[in-house]
Amino acid sequence: MINEAIKEKLRTAVGPENVLDKDLDRFGYSYDSSFIPLLPANSPELVVRPLTTAEVSAVMAIAHEHGIPVTARGAASGRTGGSIPVKGGISLSLDRMTKIIELDERNMMVTAEAGVRTIDLYNHCAAKGLFYPPDPASWKMSTIGGNVAENAGGMRAVKYGVTSNYVMGLEVVLADGRVITTGGKAIKNVTGYNLTSLFTGSEGTLGIITKVLLRLIPMPKARNTLQLMFPSLDDACATIHGMLQAGVVPASAELMDKMSIQAVARHRKMDIDPAIEACVIIEVDGEDEAALAKQAGQIKQIARGFAVAEVRIAASPKEADDIWAIRRGLSSAVGAMAPTRLGEDISVPRDAFPEVVRRIKKISEKYNLPIAVYGHAGDGNLHPSVLCDLQNPEEAERVHKAVDEIFAAALAVGGTLSGEHGIGMTKRRYIADALGEDGVVALKAVKQAFDPKGILNPDKIW
Ligand SMILES: Cc1cc2nc3c(=O)[nH]c(=O)nc-3n(C[C@H](O)[C@H](O)[C@H](O)COP(=O)(O)OP(=O)(O)OC[C@H]3O[C@@H](n4cnc5c(N)ncnc54)[C@H](O)[C@@H]3O)c2cc1C
Structure with missing residues (x-):
């Protein structure tokens, strides 16, 4: 599709060294951080790396004239296949625009x-x-x-x-x-x-x-971290709601279920009481140490009302860092438990958090698949991680059914398909369930107005 004459125009636009067409280079732009497997068929025909807006504009004018698909690419850390150029064409990398x-x-x-x-x-x-x-x-x-x-x-x-x-x-x-x-x-x-x-x-x-x-x-002048351990997931969620209702708004409130906690414990060789069902990590910030101490005291008191088993308030920045290391290491700790970690990103009304976790646990039992659940409980955004082996066709089929039901569970409690990772390729087939057929028609009308030739990141969102 991209002949030598078009390549030459692109080389003139951005400099020959910024137009890559070798197989290995192209392959390096064929994947992102989603679970979509590496496929040479997802390679772009060309990688183009502009330096300025004028160069991006020139590239788009050429692509538009010749009807060439263009897929923008930042760092490819996306989780839903957004930057994978499934229709070939140009992978437009913004990696040189760093001012x-x-x-x-x-x-x-x-x-x-x-x-x-x-x-x-x-x-x-x-x-x-x-x-x-x-x-x-x-x-x-x-x-x-x-x-x-x-x-x-x-x-x-x-x-x-x-x-x-x-x-x-x-x-x-x-x-x-x-x-x-x-x-x-x-x-x-x-x-x-x-x-x-x-x-x-x-x-x-x-x-x-x-x-x-x-x-x-x-910039807030002071920050501190608390770690709360609960024998009940419902009580952990109730503590977070209780805090917010009392006007104690932490900067972060992260929740991990038992499977997530055990994964981190194994990974970091820590001993965690097997009776613990949920861990909540909270960051508070404010004007000074006194403001932090007040918030920490309020949180502790609210948590006690919900049978918290242990409250740890970091006594130093190093201890705060140690606590956050548990959360930061979670993704790799959970990932190490199976050949594939299929991480999802549903978002539900805050008060539906425990209900949707219960539904996910039922789905886990139904399909005999371990599902670790963690997420940003303070805003209702969960990351259920299905631990599986997608190379096994029988298991892959169960995984896909389980994922269908996870999305259905999110929608059933008034939630949505994505809190932060977007739709990309991986959730396209659910979009009408979330928005309705007419909602999708409205999206398509917007797309048609901005991109009548359909060259910008084709085959994404719907
Ligand atoms: C370990 C890990 C942790 C993560 N944690 C979070 C998290 O906490 N919260 C969160 O929200 N996400 C998270 N993500 C997902 C991801 O990092 C975000 O979606 C991020 O915004 C993607 O940025 P990127 O530069 O890598 O974009 P890419 O992955 O390169 O692209 C993402 C999408 O944006 C488009 N795009 C990129 N740049 C442009 C541009 N300049 N113009 C137009 N379109 C563009 C692409 O075409 C694609 O559709 C995580 C990912 C990983 C791997």
């Missing part, structure tokens, strides 16, 4: 190119006492453009919200190469449709995000 363009301290806003790593952006702002709260666990690798494209969340979402709560404006290259800017530094802005919101979470299907304008807040 932090402006830190506007007076307006408390930062402008960055799409390929800036999330943690670099965080550190850049933190050095000036400014706080960019969204903290996906992948922030050491993910890009800010990928975060906007997926509307990424993180552990601090319970108090501070997700990426979309900070996006003030975007620079976007449209399917035909035209460049628009949306939003801006004005805090109140209702001029026209809110295109900033529309592009946020659009998974590379409506345009290529080249620059991001984000709002910041003052």
Whole structure:
């Protein structure tokens, strides 16, 4: 599809060294961090690595003219196959667009190119006492453009919200190469449709995000961590609700079920009382140590009302780090328990958390598949991890049925298919269950308006 003449135009646009067409290079852009197996058929025909918005615009104009599919790629840390170029064409890698363009301290806003790593952006702002709260666990690798494209969340979402709560404006290259800017530094802005919101979470299907304008807040001066162990999952959830209802809003409230705790214990060679059914890790932040001590005291008191077995309040930053290491190590600890860890990302109303965990446990028994459940209990976002071997066809069939039922369980309690990882390829077939047929028609109408030739990240979302 991409002949030598088109390749030459692309080389002229971005420099010959930034157009890759060797098999091995292309293969390196054929996968992301989802469970979708490595397939040479998912390789792009070409990898193109622009440096500037003008170069992205030139690439899109060429792709549009020739009807070539273009799949944007940040760090490929996505969990749903979003950056896999299933229709071939161009893998458009934003990895060279890594400038932090402006830190506007007076307006408390930062402008960055799409390929800036999330943690670099965080550190850049933190050095000036400014706080960019969204903290996906992948922030050491993910890009800010990928975060906007997926509307990424993180552990601090319970108090501070997700990426979309900070996006003030975007620079976007449209399917035909035209460049628009949306939003801006004005805090109140209702001029026209809110295109900033529309592009946020659009998974590379409506345009290529080249620059991001984000709002910041003052950095909290003090932080501390608590670890609470419960003999009952319901009591762990009830403690989190009790805290929020009492006005104690922690920065993070992470929950792990028994299987997750045991996985970490095995991995880190720790002894955990087998009677413990749930562990909650909480971060509180505030003005000073006194504010933290007050919040920790309130949490402890609420937890006691729900039969907490153990409350550990970190006595030093090192101890806080040790506690968070348990949560950070969870994904690999659970992953080590089986050849495949099929991690999902459902989101439910906060009060439905225990009910949906119970339903997942029933699904686990029904299909004889271990399912570890952990997640951001403070905002109702769970990551059920089905531990399995997808190479075994009989088991794979059970896994797919179990996953169907997990999504159905989320929808049945008023929840949704994804809290933060997006739909990508892996959840496409459930989208009408969540939005209804007419909802999908409305999505398609938006897509048609922005990308009439259907070249931007085809075969994603529906
Ligand atoms: C260990 C691990 C932990 C994770 N933890 C979290 C978490 O806590 N919270 C969370 O929300 N996610 C998490 N994720 C998922 C993932 O990191 C996020 O979805 C992240 O936002 C993806 O960023 P990326 O730069 O890697 O994007 P990619 O994976 O490269 O792309 C993701 C999607 O965005 C599109 N895209 C990328 N850049 C652009 C752009 N500039 N313009 C338009 N479209 C673009 C792609 O086409 C694709 O559809 C985790 C992943 C891993 C592997």
